[in-house]
Amino acid sequence: MPLSGQLSRRQRARIFRGAQYGVLVVAVAVFALVADWHQLRTAFFDVEIAKAMFPDIITTALVNTVLYTLLGFGFGLALGLVLALMRLSSVPPYRWIAITYIEFFRGIPALLVFIALGFGVPLAFEVALDMNITVMLSLGLVGAAYMAETIRAGIQAVPKGQMEAARSLGMSHGRAMVSIVIPQAFRIVLPPLTNELILLTKDSSLVYLLGLSLTQVELANFGRDALNEHKSLTPILVAGLLYLVITVPLGQLVRRLEARTAKAR
Amino acid sequence: MKPEQDGKAIDVQGLHKSFGALEVLRGIDFSVARGEVVCVIGPSGSGKSTLLRCVNLLEEPSAGRVTVAGTEVTDPDVDIDRVRRRIGMVFQAFNLFPHLTALENLTIAQRRVLGRGRAEAERTARAHLERVGLGDKAAAYPAQLSGGQQQRVAIARALSMDPELMLFDEPTSALDPELVGDVLAVMRSLARDGMTMLVVTHEMSFAREVADRVVFMDGGVIVEEGTPEQVVGAPRHERTRAFLARVLDPAAAEVGEADEVP
Numbered sequence: 001m002p003l004s005g006q007l008s009r010r011q012r013a014r015i016f017r018g019a020q021y022g023v024l025v026v027a028v029a030v031f032a033l034v035a036d037w038h039q040l041r042t043a044f045f046d047v048e049i050a051k052a053m054f055p056d057i058i059t060t061a062l063v064n065t066v067l068y069t070l071l072g073f074g075f076g077l078a079l080g081l082v083l084a085l086m087r088l089s090s091v092p093p094y095r096w097i098a099i100t101y102i103e104f105f106r107g108i109p110a111l112l113v114f115i116a117l118g119f120g121v122p123l124a125f126e127v128a129l130d131m132n133i134t135v136m137l138s139l140g141l142v143g144a145a146y147m148a149e150t151i152r153a154g155i156q157a158v159p160k161g162q163m164e165a166a167r168s169l170g171m172s173h174g175r176a177m178v179s180i181v182i183p184q185a186f187r188i189v190l191p192p193l194t195n196e197l198i199l200l201t202k203d204s205s206l207v208y209l210l211g212l213s214l215t216q217v218e219l220a221n222f223g224r225d226a227l228n229e230h231k232s233l234t235p236i237l238v239a240g241l242l243y244l245v246i247t248v249p250l251g252q253l254v255r256r257l258e259a260r261t262a263k264a265r
Numbered sequence: 266m267k268p269e270q271d272g273k274a275i276d277v278q279g280l281h282k283s284f285g286a287l288e289v290l291r292g293i294d295f296s297v298a299r300g301e302v303v304c305v306i307g308p309s310g311s312g313k314s315t316l317l318r319c320v321n322l323l324e325e326p327s328a329g330r331v332t333v334a335g336t337e338v339t340d341p342d343v344d345i346d347r348v349r350r351r352i353g354m355v356f357q358a359f360n361l362f363p364h365l366t367a368l369e370n371l372t373i374a375q376r377r378v379l380g381r382g383r384a385e386a387e388r389t390a391r392a393h394l395e396r397v398g399l400g401d402k403a404a405a406y407p408a409q410l411s412g413g414q415q416q417r418v419a420i421a422r423a424l425s426m427d428p429e430l431m432l433f434d435e436p437t438s439a440l441d442p443e444l445v446g447d448v449l450a451v452m453r454s455l456a457r458d459g460m461t462m463l464v465v466t467h468e469m470s471f472a473r474e475v476a477d478r479v480v481f482m483d484g485g486v487i488v489e490e491g492t493p494e495q496v497v498g499a500p501r502h503e504r505t506r507a508f509l510a511r512v513l514d515p516a517a518a519e520v521g522e523a524d525e526v527p
């Protein structure tokens with residue numbers, strides 16, 4: 001109860017919000033006064049250096065990042081679907097294989113897989129894997145482990161009545177899976193799969209390990225080379241912004257898809 | 266229709282079904298003749314759905330024989346997909362495929378299972394949608410339809426496979442009262458056209474009017490069966506009378522008298 005002399009709830013809320021803005025303004029002002037703007041500008045926002053990176057950073061690096069990501073995602077999705085179906089199989093050995101695979105590849109760093117496929121396999125088996133194949137396998141093998149669990153959860157989220165209705169129309173188990181259950185499962189898992197695509201976009205930077213030729217460089221590598229050349233952080237900032245050009249719209253897409261699923265329920 | 270040796274659409278003998286330690290069906294013997302409409306009534310948990318689901322093998326019987334139109338479905342070597350094509354099933358929860366339009370719900374099994382071409386499948390589908398009064402809803406997705414409309418699409422979907430008999434598991438229980446009539450009307454017209462129907466229902470007026478025979482189940486056994494006049498009008502068993510009293514006048518039930526009122 002507001003007694004005389006005390007503040008009402010609304011007044012207190014207004015003062016509290018005012019104080020939060022006040023702290024923010026002071027912090028920005030202090031930073032603006034203390035910072036060495038000239039040095040910051042040459043380190044991060046050197047327009048000349050940034051300009052020199054174009055158009056190659058788009059036509060080569062960005063394109064390669066997208067290419068590597070899609071190769072890994074495509075392979076990972078296909079393998080992930082197979083693993084998810086194995087994980088749900090009524091034949092125990094299939095389940096064991098899938099579980100072991102998933103635990104293994106979720107538990108080790110992706111970096112290790114890149115090293116194994118990029119250096120280990122060529123040395124041990126004396127074969128030279130094509131660069132794109134190496135990237136596709138490395139990103140896909142790890143991504144598949146995560147996607148398998150996502151897809152399995154999606155398949156299990158499809159109501160049991162769907163399979164029963166399909167079977168009672170005379171469809172075989174496999175036909176019902178392909179025509180009825182899996183299409184619905186993919187709708188359910190579209191948002192988490194898009195998240196996986198975002199993670200893979202970032203993980204594609206791991207190919208820098210493999211030593212890339214000029215036409216093979218992707219964003220992280222391109223930024224790093226330009227950093228060495230110009231002794232400035234500007235290239236890293238530009239490369240970072242270009243990752244955001246890919247990942248932020250994907251993130252928005254995830255939110256839109258999630259809203260759509262929420263509405264359909 | 267193919268001539269069958271004994272004219273029976275469904276024949277069930279010594280059917281038992283257990284889920285773990287729970288014995289749900291405890292020896293069921295009964296049959297449905299071709300063209301006959303049989304309604305199954307009984308309290309919740311008495312095993313009505315399980316009986317229905319044993320007929321098309323959605324549940325595997327623990328013991329006993331089930332024969333549908335001359336084919337023993339409990340034979341381990343039976344091609345169950347082939348048998349199920351001949352048995353239409355309608356569920357309480359409709360179970361339409363939500364990612365497909367009404368028309369596609371009706372065509373997918375025709376095309377994938379019966380191997381019909383698109384044109385033929387669509388022609389059949391439209392005819393059946395028309396028949397259930399939804400000719401204008403071919404392009405609608407299930408989520409855009411009312412419960413009553415969804416259930417009628419589900420019936421049309423089953424009919425599109427040209428089944429020899431139809432199983433209905435409480436087709437109107439999930440519907441708002443004002444939508445029940447449309448679904449029952451479709452079922453009534455099916456019965457009139459001579460379809461063999463096995464219907465689990467709590468709609469006593471439907472059972473009285475349409476059924477050739479009413480079966481009352483309780484505790485996993487058939488307690489009594491006969492014409493609607495006999496079973497619904499003048500039940501011989503105390504359990505049947507108690508059940509009918511609760512169904513026909515739910516408000517009269519006392520707490521503790523019945524564990525569940527349907």
Ligand SMILES: Nc1ncnc2c1ncn2[C@@H]1O[C@H](COP(=O)(O)OP(=O)(O)OP(=O)(O)O)[C@@H](O)[C@H]1O
Nearest residue numbers: 284287289307308309310311312313314315316527
């Ligand atoms: N898959 C299952 N696993 C375990 N128990 C089950 C399963 N299906 C059914 N039951 C049990 O079997 C019993 C009979 O179920 P059933 O669905 O056949 O009854 P019902 O007569 O159709 O009842 P209702 O009118 O509520 O639909 C219930 O006790 C139920 O809990």
Ligand SMILES: [Mg+2]
Nearest residue numbers: 313314315435
């Ligand atoms: Mg039931």
